[in-house]
Amino acid sequence: MMPTAPTLPAGVSQDALLAALRPLCWGAADILRAYSRGEQPPYGFPKALSVDDGGEGPVSAADLAVNQWLLDGLKQAFPEAGWTLLSEETAKEQLTEGQPLPADWLWILDPLDGTKDFLQGTGEYAVHLALVQGRRPVLGVVLLPEADELWIGLVGEGAWCEDRQGDRSPVRFSDRTAVSELILVASRSHRDDRLVKLIDTLALGGSKAVGSVGYKVATILRGETDLYVSLSGKSAPKDWDMAAPEAVLLAAGGAFTHADGELLTYNTGDVRQAGCLIASHGKAHAALEEIATRAMATIDPGFQV
Missing domain, CATH: 3.40.190.80 (D-Maltodextrin-Binding Protein; domain 2)
Structure with a gap:
């Protein structure tokens, strides 16, 4: 049995949320693709410096840039939303061992999942955004920048893949059962x-x-x-x-x-x-x-x- 369709925080509609997430995700894809190629990233983010030159390297630069891009974007799009934002990059400052965050609605973000693949150029890295209510997820987004795939899932309603033009393709589970x-x-x-x-x-x-x-x-x-x-x-x-x-x-x-x-x-x-x-x-x-x-x-x- 499928879970019930998700509710969202007061004042946040599903259409408005998806409309805000799409440009945020494709912007993150452009940032990561630029860093992975050693190019100048968009939106005013600095080009990565090598560690030898006193910089933080391409992974750290990409992590930090996408982290800022996502957090700023969500805050600007929904300044009154009753949710908390948590990312891998902010976890050390936000979290205390053994203590959950006092948040009924929580965004859990990973600006760059797959560091080795990002560095090695396999293209098999991702960006993760999940909206959790209580202790369970109600919405998930998995962005694959190099594949130009934006996977979106609303628990209880369905999941699909979008390209940059907004065209949708369905989930295609295999027929293998044994x-x-x-x-x-x-x-x-x-x-x-x-x-x-x-x-x-x-x-x-x-x-x-x-x-x-x-x-x-x-x-x-x-x-x-x-x-x-x-x-x-x-x-x-x-x-x-x-x-x-x-x-x-x-x-x-x-x-x-x-x-x-x-x-x-x-x-x-x-x-x-x-x-x-x-x-x-x-x-x-x-x-x-x-x-x-x-x-x-x-x-x-x-x-x-």
């Missing part, structure tokens, strides 16, 4: 022995390695792959890595849970999304949860899935 047929989207790095053993136990139909979490989920939305598994503890992905991709995937009718079926929660006082997390098109999700939970009990009996 676990033995499913294609895994995996990281090029972040693999430990436990994850290798778990993937071997799942006995899937194949795998594809790509960059950021947002880019991974986009491959599921396009039907190129079917599931993503995150297995981690102290070095786990953070709220800003997962919130927007989860929202888009849920809005599309997919699933994103812990292996034991528990939902991901945000703004809990601990930004780490630790455990065994499974994102999928949903068609074999219960079977994946069951196999993964049973397997982890053998692979690492003390691991909290």
